[in-house]
Amino acid sequence: MENVQIREVIVELLVRIEQDSGFSHLLIDHEIKSKNIPPKDEALMTEIVYGTIQRKLTLDYYLEGFVNTKKTLKPWVRMLLRMSVYQMHFLDRIPAHAIIHEAVEIAKHRGHKGIASFVNGVLRNMQRKGVPDLEAIEGQAERLAVETSHPEWLVKRWINMYGYDITSGMCRANLERKLLSIRVQPLKITRQAAMDELRELGFETRMSDFSSQGIIVGRGNILRSRLFNEGYVTIQDQSSMLVTEMLHVEPGMTVLDACSAPGGKVTHTAEKMQNEGSIFAYDLHAKKAQQIQEKAAALDLTIINAKAGDARKLQQKHEKESFDRILIDAPCTGFGVIRGKPDIKYNKKEDDIARLASIQTDILNHVAPLLKKGGLLIYSTCTVDKTENDGVTETFLEQHPDFALDSTFFDQLPSVIQQSPDCSEFGLQLFPQTFSTDGFFLTRIKRV
Structure with a gap:
């Protein structure tokens, strides 16, 4: 694909992500497949799209001094300027003159001579004067x-x-690339055997401190490996693996995953149970429940029963005190996964936090009675907001005297985490900078 062509695809993609509030990682993947983007262009396309979204507010600040604020720009023109400035300022392998030339060619093709002249003037002026000092x-x-x-x-x-x-x-x-981690399917392969095979193929690997099944992959495309394609490993963030590790399941248990999609934690749970027992997994959407079932099948796991269901209505499907373990990985603002989904930080509003905290509290209140006496419940989110984490946990415990924080939770965390300052009174709050994981909260509650 020609450089101008690939960058025109990038402009279209950026406009769609912003206007439709779409998730960038899903749209990038769809665009690569639908337009048959060559492998050599995939990395550059992904880097420019993610980088432009991640740095959007910075790029707009840089552009303010060179674009008349009263001038109304079409969305694609503003995106073209943003992505060009991103390449000029944050990427060092593409010469500025080539970036400007390609931007002008796109402006000519999508617009007219006047727009091309405007784009050329803004970018050349910026190249000459440099960006404003932050x-x-x-x-x-x-x-x-x-x-x-x-x-x-x-x-x-x-x-x-x-x-x-x-x-x-x-x-x-949130501006850096996080470590890629994978989880082995221990009923099919050991962690050491998987690491040995990957190293022979040129991958850089090391063991995760968060999970006995976790591997950190430094270099290599795991999506093109035999282990991934044959269900020996699955991609999962270390923080997400920790949830199941702390659920402390055993073979033969009956387990509920109330908000299960996309299925990483529930399949990990089935592996920890050695595929013996029974797991009920629910998601609000039938399509996502089907995807969970497909993921289980790919990993040769048979004890997962995934269905569509609202976590706030599961008492209609199950008797009280039915489960040995319950996982509530609640819907949240997602502020802990901004690094991988940068559009979240622009699309969420402060009002969303209180709204989601209310939903999280409703789910906890409704699902908790399904736990057996002496059973354990994990409450987790992929956010860093105290209202959704400590606040929801504290409110629940105040209203339910027959539940309490499990006193053994903090002592059973991996030693590397116990030495970190990320624990609060109500649970573990992982920050993305501490271990290069997602920002994540989890706590363990026991029915007394």
Whole structure:
């Protein structure tokens, strides 16, 4: 594919992501498959799309000094400028003159000579004068927000919760590529055997400290490996693996996963149970429930029964005190996975936090009675907001005297985590910068 062609596809994709509030990782994957993007162009396309989205607010700040703020730009023109500035300022392997030339060619093709001249003028002016100095921004929170391209309200909220240093670490980590981790299917292969095979193929690997099944992959495309394609390993973040490790399941148990999609935790749970017992997995959408079942089949796991179901109505399907273990990986704002889904930080509003916390509380209140006395319940989210995590947990415990935080939870965390400062009074809050995982909260509650 010609350079101009691939960049025109990128412009279209960026506009669609912003206008439709679509998830970038899903749209990128669809575009690569539907337009038959050659493998050599996949990496560049992914890098420019993710980078432009991740740095959007920074790029807009840079452009302010070169574009008349009163001038109304068509969405594709603004995206073309953003992605061009991203390449000029954050990528060093593409010469500026080539970036500008390709941007002008796209402007000619999509617009007219006047737009092409405008794009050429803005980019050449920026090339000549350089971008504005971010140090000129006086407010600490505003400067961090612009520098790391996070909404200012979100930065201020995190500073109020955790202080400037942790917030700065989160924001900067969200701009970096996180470590890729995979989980072996231990009924099919040992972790050591999987690592040996991957190393022979040129992969860089090391053991995860979070899970006995986890492997960190430093270099190599795991999607093209035999182990992945034949169901010997599955991709899963370390923080997500930790959830099942802390659920402490045993073979023969009856387990409920109330909010199961996309299925990483429930398949891990089935592996921990040695594929013996019974797991009921629910998701609000039938299509996602089907995907969970397909993932289980790919891993040769037969004890998972995945169906569509609202977690707030599961008492209609199951008797009280039916389950030995319950997992509630609740729907949340997703502020812990911004690194992999950068569009989240622009699409979520502060009002969403209270709305989701209410849903999380409803789910906990409804599902908890399904747990047997002496049983364990894990509550987890992929967010870093205290309202959704500590707040929901505290509210639930205040309203349910027959449930309590499991006193052994903190002592049973991996030693590497016990030595970190990420534990709160109500659970473990992982930050993305601490172990290069997703930002994640989990706690374990026992029915007494």
